[in-house]
Amino acid sequence: MPRPLALAVATRHAIFGAAAISACAVAAAQQADASATLETVIVTGTRARDRTELNAASPVDILRAEDLRAAAGPEANLGQALQSLLPSFNYLDQSNSGSADHVRAAQLRGLSPDQVLVLVNGKRVHPTAIVNVESTVGLGSVAVDFASIPVNAVRRIEVLRDGAGAQYGSDAIAGVINIILDDSREGGEVSVSGGEFISHFAPTNRTLRDGATADLQGSYGWALGADGFLRVGLDASHHNATNRAGFDQFYPNAAFNTVNPASNVVTFRVGDAQVKNLNLWGNSGFGLPWGLSGYATLLYNHRTSQGDAYFREPNDSSNNVAAVYPNGFLPHSTGTNDDIHAVAGVRGPLAPRWTYDASLSYGGNDFRYGLANSINASYGPASPTSFHLGSFHSSQQIANFDASGDISSDIHVADATFAWGAEARRESYSTGAGDPASYLLGTQNPAATAGAQGDGGLEPSNTADSHRYLSGVYADVSGKPYSSVFLEGAIRWDHVSGDASSSASTGKVSARWEPIPGYAVRAAGSKNFRAPALAQVAAAYSPTTYVAGGVLGGVQIVPDSSPAT
Secondary structure, X not given: OXXXXXXXXXXXXXOOOHHHHHHHHHHHHHHHOHHHHHOOEOOOOOOOOOOEOOOOOOOEEEEEHHHHHHOOOOOOOHHHHXXXXXXXXXXXXXXXXXHHHOOOOEEEOOOOHHHXXXXXXXXXXXXXXXXXXXXXXXXOOOOOOHHHOOHHHEEEEEEEOOOOHHHHOOOOOOEEEEEEEOOOOOEEEEEEEEEEEEEEEOOOOEEEXXXXXXXXXXXXXEEEOOOEEEEEEEEEEEXXXXXXXXXXXXXXXXXXXXXXXXXXXXXXXOOOOEEEEEEEEEEEEEEOHHHOEEEEEEEEEEEEEEOOOOOEOOOOOOOOOOOOOOOOEOOEEEEEEEEEEEEEEEEEEEEOOEEEEEEEEEEEEEEEEEEEOOOOHHHHHHOOOOEEEEEEEEEEEEEEEEEEEEOHHHHOOEEEEEEEEEEEEEEEEEEEOOOHHHOOOOOOOOOOOOOOOOOOOOOHHHOOEEEEEEEEEEEEEEEEEEOOEEEEEEEEEEEEOOOOOEEEEEEEEEEEEEEEOOEEEEEEEEEOOOXXXXXXXXXXXXXXXXXXXXXXXXOOEOOXXXXXX
């Protein structure tokens, strides 16, 4: 039978106003299609099998694929889409912030970026290998990289805006974002979009054209047997940098020219980084013998990006070599990011009225950090102008088992469900040193500071290579003791090994009472915990930032095991 293939071609103009307009249209569309939305059974924040957006005991937002694609924004990534649709979600757009220019963090309910748990098809997603040591928001956090999850792979997203540590373990303090992938069995689609910003920038009285973007998305699905499927796709985009910096009032170490403002120069860059992003993905489900069903998921991301540091003035011998950069220079930070998330598992009956889900998953992130258009001023004119600053790797391997069953007849409570499970996780983190010229102090320029301008490289003495194990068990029970009351409770115990060895016991209770049909009150209380990311425990670095006296200098980040700590 022929399979349909849809082709959509769209163009974004000017300031990508379509994203904001779409967000307004989404609200109207959701109201018009309320009947379909209200019937969606949620799988996040509860083990019961009949909870929907309205009758769940904790608030869960449901976002559909078409809404996400309309709100994806100029960089066409998932973080921007969520920010457009969820008032409680903030996707941090940072500039001149080192590695944070390349890996953007997100917040839920105003809490730290690493206090939200992200799932794909209900399975935990690994964080990035980067600690935000120069970011303006979420300083010191290690976040999940939303840019590594393609928008066109998503069927819907469920966002639990409540603590859920007793149900999912570490990190679920602000809530849980569960990304459910497209499982369409047949057909495909291709879409192409592009555009740029055209802005009148009042501080410099100039018309700016920047941020040009091109994006190609496509996916296709095949039926496997009676109920199985395989769907694969790609998302490739190129987003140019933007700049909203004003005139440099100090260049070249002279007063700002108010008589002839046009003679002033723009030396800094404040805005989006330049990003080239490639996502490949696959999602599948298939039948197995003995009444079992298998599933597998794969997400792969390769991204290169270029941000900017602070401008170095032409006459500052501590930061510049006039023979190399007579007009000063703007260092460019560079990042190369490779990310993979892979899951395979099996589901099936465990006993009458009971089912189970067992899975193995792997998540890994590699980030290589560099500098271009820079210098180690202490090396004099012989200094290289590009540097490798360091490499960062993190990974996690997870074995997970969950079981749930209907116990209504056993305890004589309607819609009663009991669930239990266990998880074992191994995490690793390692770093590699940068080029010697990126951190050493040369002898050619006594007035200069050590290392490359923009950010110093990672020294061999600061490299890390560590791992640890985490394990947890939980139990969850829910039911309706009365027709108008739904109750749910969960307890969990977790253990973290390694230098920061510890254990945590957490719990949650939630309730929904509907005294009048159509009108309900719900409430929840929970105790949650967060195991510090392994990168936060083991990382060491010396980023460049403003220090005492308002001058650029290095700040030493040391690991927990350091005598200085």
